[in-house]
Amino acid sequence: MILKDLPEIFEDFSEARKEGFLKMKDIKESGKNVVGIFCTYTPKEIIMAADAVAVGLCGTSEEPIPDAEKDLPRNLCPLIKSSYGFAMTDKCPYFYFSDLLVGETTCDGKKKMFELLGEIKPVHVMQLPQTYDCSEALRLWKNEIIKLKERLEKDLGVEITDEKLRAAIKLRNQERKVLKEFYDLSMACPPPMSGYEMHQLLYGSEFKFDRLEFIESMRGIIDKIKSEYEAGSRPISDKAPRIMVTGCPTGGVADKVIKAIEDSGGVVVCYENCGGAKEKETLVDESKDCYDALSEKYLNIACSVMSPNDARYELLSELADRFKVDGVVEIVLQACHTYNVEAFQVKKHVSGKLGLPYLYLETDYSKSDSGQIMTRVGAFLEMI
Numbered sequence: 296m297i298l299k300d301l302p303e304i305f306e307d308f309s310e311a312r313k314e315g316f317l318k319m320k321d322i323k324e325s326g327k328n329v330v331g332i333f334c335t336y337t338p339k340e341i342i343m344a345a346d347a348v349a350v351g352l353c354g355t356s357e358e359p360i361p362d363a364e365k366d367l368p369r370n371l372c373p374l375i376k377s378s379y380g381f382a383m384t385d386k387c388p389y390f391y392f393s394d395l396l397v398g399e400t401t402c403d404g405k406k407k408m409f410e411l412l413g414e415i416k417p418v419h420v421m422q423l424p425q426t427y428d429c430s431e432a433l434r435l436w437k438n439e440i441i442k443l444k445e446r447l448e449k450d451l452g453v454e455i456t457d458e459k460l461r462a463a464i465k466l467r468n469q470e471r472k473v474l475k476e477f478y479d480l481s482m483a484c485p486p487p488m489s490g491y492e493m494h495q496l497l498y499g500s501e502f503k504f505d506r507l508e509f510i511e512s513m514r515g516i517i518d519k520i521k522s523e524y525e526a527g528s529r530p531i532s533d534k535a536p537r538i539m540v541t542g543c544p545t546g547g548v549a550d551k552v553i554k555a556i557e558d559s560g561g562v563v564v565c566y567e568n569c570g571g572a573k574e575k576e577t578l579v580d581e582s583k584d585c586y587d588a589l590s591e592k593y594l595n596i597a598c599s600v601m602s603p604n605d606a607r608y609e610l611l612s613e614l615a616d617r618f619k620v621d622g623v624v625e626i627v628l629q630a631c632h633t634y635n636v637e638a639f640q641v642k643k644h645v646s647g648k649l650g651l652p653y654l655y656l657e658t659d660y661s662k663s664d665s666g667q668i669m670t671r672v673g674a675f676l677e678m679i
């Protein structure tokens with residue numbers, strides 16, 4: 296039995312990025328500033344407290360890559376090439392409407408790409424320390440957050456008061472809570488939705504700009520899923536192997552990889568990566584000084600640019616247990632060195648410590664390896 300109305304709701308979220316283009320025009324016309332961002336490390340609360348709208352500019356399409364390759368090396372991560380391609384060709388309305396871009400010194404490709412973007416638009420780059428396990432790193436990051444606040448105040452002509460920042464922290468925490476409650480629904484056996492539907496909503500949620508309205512609509516969606524499940528709807532077979540996805544962001548490869556997993560009889564119950572649980576599991580501590588709390592929260596994101604990155608293994612263990620995972624699929628975007636190298640330890644952790652089957656997939660935004668991925672995923676699921 297299929298959950299009633301839910302396919303339309305998930306469809307609505309999958310169209311959110313496109314529909315957001317028009318909303319963005321209205322937002323600009325209402326006099327609001329727009330800040331383009333590229334990474335989970337960006338403390339969006341500061342942007343919200345500046346009365347501006349944060350919009351994700353990470354490219355998820357292969358379309359602008361040939362243009363990007365005129366300036367960038369071909370053997371670079373597709374996410375970086377796609378993001379830059381949209382910017383240089385002025386084909387992305389979100390980029391077009393952005394007043395300022397905020398980047399971080401995460402991986403080498405991204406940080407050097409920001410230098411090139413600086414020739415097209417004003418860019419503010421935050422210096423991200425590459426470890427979360429030291430007090431100097433925390434001090435540096437706090438300072439970088441304060442510098443971002445000052446840059447936004449100067450460029451956008453606004454004042455970021457502690458009061459506004461506290462309100463933004465509270466709102467973002469509410470968002471995290473409601474999204475966690477949503478993806479935690481797939482702890483149920485069988486889960487109440489497919490991993491592809493969950494992905495549509497998680498990624499589409501970034502492009503719902505009225506955050507209060509979004510939180511409210513999420514409440515409705517969660518209640519609906521719960522009540523239909525309680526009434527006996529089971530859209531997913533209880534025989535489907537339960538898969539956790541980890542690795543690089545999957546915005547540009549979901550149609551290929553997530554669909555391959557689910558078309559082969561599995562179901563994705565959990566996303567550890569950015570867009571999924573990586574950033575949403577912990578809140579900003581509302582009882583602390585805003586800047587201390589923000590720096591602690593954001594520096595502790597377990598991205599592979601951190602060294603060492605033990606928090607990622609801890610999160611993988613916790614999620615594998617919580618979602619009763621049967622296997623882990625790691626998705627690495629081509630030429631992403633940090634995730635690629637870290638995959639060695641992730642494999643050891645997953646197959647050794649957790650005792651779970653592990654599949655490594657390296658891919659890009661093209662369709663050329665779809666058949667090969669389908670074959671490998673099919674063989675992996677048969678083995679579970």
Ligand code: BJ8
Pocket residue numbers: 333334335336372373374375401402403404405543544569596598599600628630631632633634
């Ligand atoms: S916090 S995962 S959003 S850096 S895939 S561009 S790392 S070469 S996207 Fe990321 Fe922030 Fe980390 Fe998340 Fe570089 Fe790798 Fe490409 Fe990446």
